[in-house]
Amino acid sequence: MTRPDPWQDILDPGETILWQGRPDPRPHWAALSLHRAASGLVVTLIALFWIGVASRITSDGDFPAPFHLFPLFGLPFLAVGLYQLAGHVLWEAYRRAHTWYTLSDRRAFIATDLPLRGKTLRSYPITSDTILTFDDSDLASIGFAFEPVPMKRTTRMRGVGFERIADGRTVYALLRGVQASAARTSQGVHPE
Structure with a gap:
């Protein structure tokens, strides 16, 4: 049994493939910029401070249940900070892989x-x-x-x-x- 050509419906009649390859999937650390990493570090530290302080306040106090979710508001900022810090390099490596x-x-x-x-x-x-x-x-x-x-x-x-x-x-x-x-x-x- 012959295996069907996966390019059969994609290539035009008479079109031929000359080359196929893949990008290098390793993280390209040279793509880090000092400015981007510095702003990412600041956002990350602020988010960690927010999460820590909000956790401490809500765990020590007698607050209603919804207030215990207050520390979680720092998580999106933490994600953005980590992405800016070095996460974008890791995402690009994942995308290339x-x-x-x-x-x-x-x-x-x-x-x-x-x-x-x-x-x-x-x-x-x-x-x-x-x-x-x-x-x-x-x-x-x-x-x-x-x-x-x-x-x-x-x-x-x-x-x-x-x-x-x-x-x-x-x-x-x-x-x-x-x-x-x-x-x-x-x-x-x-x-x-």
Whole structure:
């Protein structure tokens, strides 16, 4: 019995996969910023102080039952403080551990399987107009798209790409090849 091709309904006719890989899942501690960690530390300490003082007051006093929940109001602030302190680095490592990359001769795909979001697969066409960015480190990152991120009063653009991959130069060369092929096709020159 032949196993069905999982890409059968995803790839266009004639589209072929050039590369597949995964990002490095280890925490990238260099992503910590002093400013973010300092503000996270302050929020964490304030939350711990709140929880401690509120627990002490409500445990020593003769308060009605709802007041015993008062220390729990510090938990959201504790979570935000810990996330700002170093949690964002651990979350990004977790996200990368549940991410898969694929490059075809036409598109780049990013698949994720995250809690609450489930499985997602996004594809990004690689055209002659695609802006490629390349961070040539031991674990390279290659950008090829931008997505809007809504903020309170505005929208910020976030770069999208293959992050922290071991074979960055090879993948960048493949992306440049896809881009060159797209340019030839848009000019009416078809590969033989």
